[in-house]
Amino acid sequence: MKLRLRIASLSAPLIALAISFGLSSLILLFIGKDPVETFQIMFEYGTKGKSIVSIINRSIPLYISAIAVAVGFKMGLFNIGVEGQYLMGSLIAAFVGSQFSIITPIHILFIILIAVSSSALWAAIAGYLKVKKGIHEVISTIMLNYIGTGLISYSLTNIFDEPGSDYELPRTPELPESGKMPPLNNLFNLEDLQDLHGFVFVAIIVGIFYYWLVWKTTLGFDLRITGSNPVAAKFSGINPNRLIVVAMVTSGGFAGLVGLGPLLGYFHRFTIDFPTGLGFAGIGVALLGRNHPFGMAVGALLFAFLERSSQILDLNDVPKEIEQMMQAFILLIVVVFYEIIRRFIVKQQIKDASKKVET
């Protein structure tokens, strides 16, 4: 692709950002707040050292969740069930991981394995229902989210609850010391700040792995070709049913990693207030980052920045919920602009090609 067109395709998210900020400013004006001042407060708070660590920590699960969604998106499969899948995986991994103790790297690797496989299994149900029963994955994964929530809350209370605990609410036993991921503060000389989760390395590895999987392997090629032209894919000998199940299971496998950042780095057990909503947030990040490993990283950091920096707003008498609106605006506008720019690029390419033919 020519440089000119590359720049054009990058302009979509920037335009979307600008418009969303404009819309949010209008809303702020409407409720009688000064937008410039509000954004200034947000920016100042969001770029403090403490906030930056928190933003990185928040962006880890967001990023992995986006990757889980993106694996499906690449072939036109909409896994809306990352939410249920990661909670399921985190609960089982938190319980199994708390039952024994071995040296740290093996222990953590084992917890990761448990989480990935249980989430992948849960996701496989949706794949099965689509292939064998023809139920669209959006409906089945949404329903499985509700079913999962029920199963999780039942098993947390009745099966995985810490025995003999005097804590009122159900929770799994705490992970032993060997199952906790050490923070990275010593590595970067951040003694006076809160813990920077060690899982950030895993997130980077997952990003690279995702890139390799989708752009450098046969499976990835099959995914991409099915996404861009299902008919051509079928004629090239790809078995769509098998691919649907494989994509669903892979997506679920990535989903299993979503909850592990918070679990290994901070919570060390599964409780009622374990972070939820990361699966849905991941869909937004994947759409914003166009399923590209780098784009999604930027998207995850951006959303994490908005979330963190909006925390200060309540102190300044601005409802912090404006941030959720901003995220949603960015999302909706960016999908529209991606489509506009895509059509523009196709037109340009046709023009260039016809010019070549003429000369």
Next chain:
Amino acid sequence: MTKNIYKFLLKRYVVITPILLVLVVAQIESYSQLTTSGTFGAAVRLAIPIMLAGLGGLYSEKTGIVNIGLEGMMIMGTWFGAWGGYTFGAWQGVFIGMLGGALFGLIHAIATVSFQVDHIVSGVAINILAAGVARFLNVIAYQDVAFASSTASPRIQGDIGRLTVPYLAGGKINDNETFNLFGSIEDLDLFLVSDAAGLVLGFLSNISHLTIFALALIPLSVIVLWYTPVGLQMRSVGEYPSGSESLGVNVYLMKYFGVITSGALSGLAGSYLVVAGTGTYLEGQTGGRGFIGLASMLFGNYKPFGILMGSGLFGFADALQLRSPDAVHGLLIVISIFLFVLTLKNFYEKKYRVSVITLILSGGFLIWFLNSTSIPNQFVYFTPHITTLIVLSFANQRIKLPEKIGVPYKKGELN
């Protein structure tokens, strides 16, 4: 003739066996709640929002636009319905809720029709946007109002009004009690007859005026979509847009019309939850009912009366979940026997592996039934959702989708 009826029944065994089993199980004292008029009444109340969402999905999908955003439009309906109800009154709330849903329908239409964004991507974005907007609006609208929080609105004013049919269901005429025909039949406790009377009574007594309005939309939709020129144009746009274009149909206009109607109906579904249900907006109140509505549309094979049937089924599951968790326990034996019937069928058709699996499952449910007296609350909570999955996995093979569903259409492009 008799043979045909027999064949018809055998073909529909998936629907008929569970119904019969439920009727039989309902004769047992502790599960009698399964078929009382109270349960059916609740089923009607819970089915209406699902039906309206399903009908909304129908209008959109008939014009070729997939509408995953039903849930978001429903959320808008709940918020605007509650806001309108609190500020102006119940019926005004319903109307404003519909407008709120229609507004989001318009956004979906702009994205998918004018800009050809992928329908599911846009729908997902709509759902996320709706959740954020509802939260934000709720915070800024009720800042100084008592009994409101960031996730709940104050109560709406006034009441939508209720109707109990006189003579048949014991309604009042000029404040005089009348005879309750179906009520007395239900009290007789006759097999099948009393259960049927309970079903009818559920439809006739204490029915919200809004329910009547909503039910009237079913035949109205049949007329609009199948017996008017506009309906024909809408359906043709979903089947063969470039052909319609060549005949002078304004494809974009029809698609806009379908999606906005879809939004308005989902908004109505949302405001029904508030105005005829809780009386306040609560965050997360829709609980996936927009998606269940979509499922009921698929179950109903894109036909309004089919949607009514489907939503009735899901409403029934929801009603059991809310009203009589104990009766849900009785469903375990129903599932067990039904799986056993499936085993026999598969065995007869020489599908031995499947029949072994269903036999094991059937035994599992039987053991669960015998070894427990109730189902844990957490399981009861997802009854409607698992019903959706089970029903769809049996019903899905015979669906006739609109030909160009989900395919973006741009004027002047052949596709």
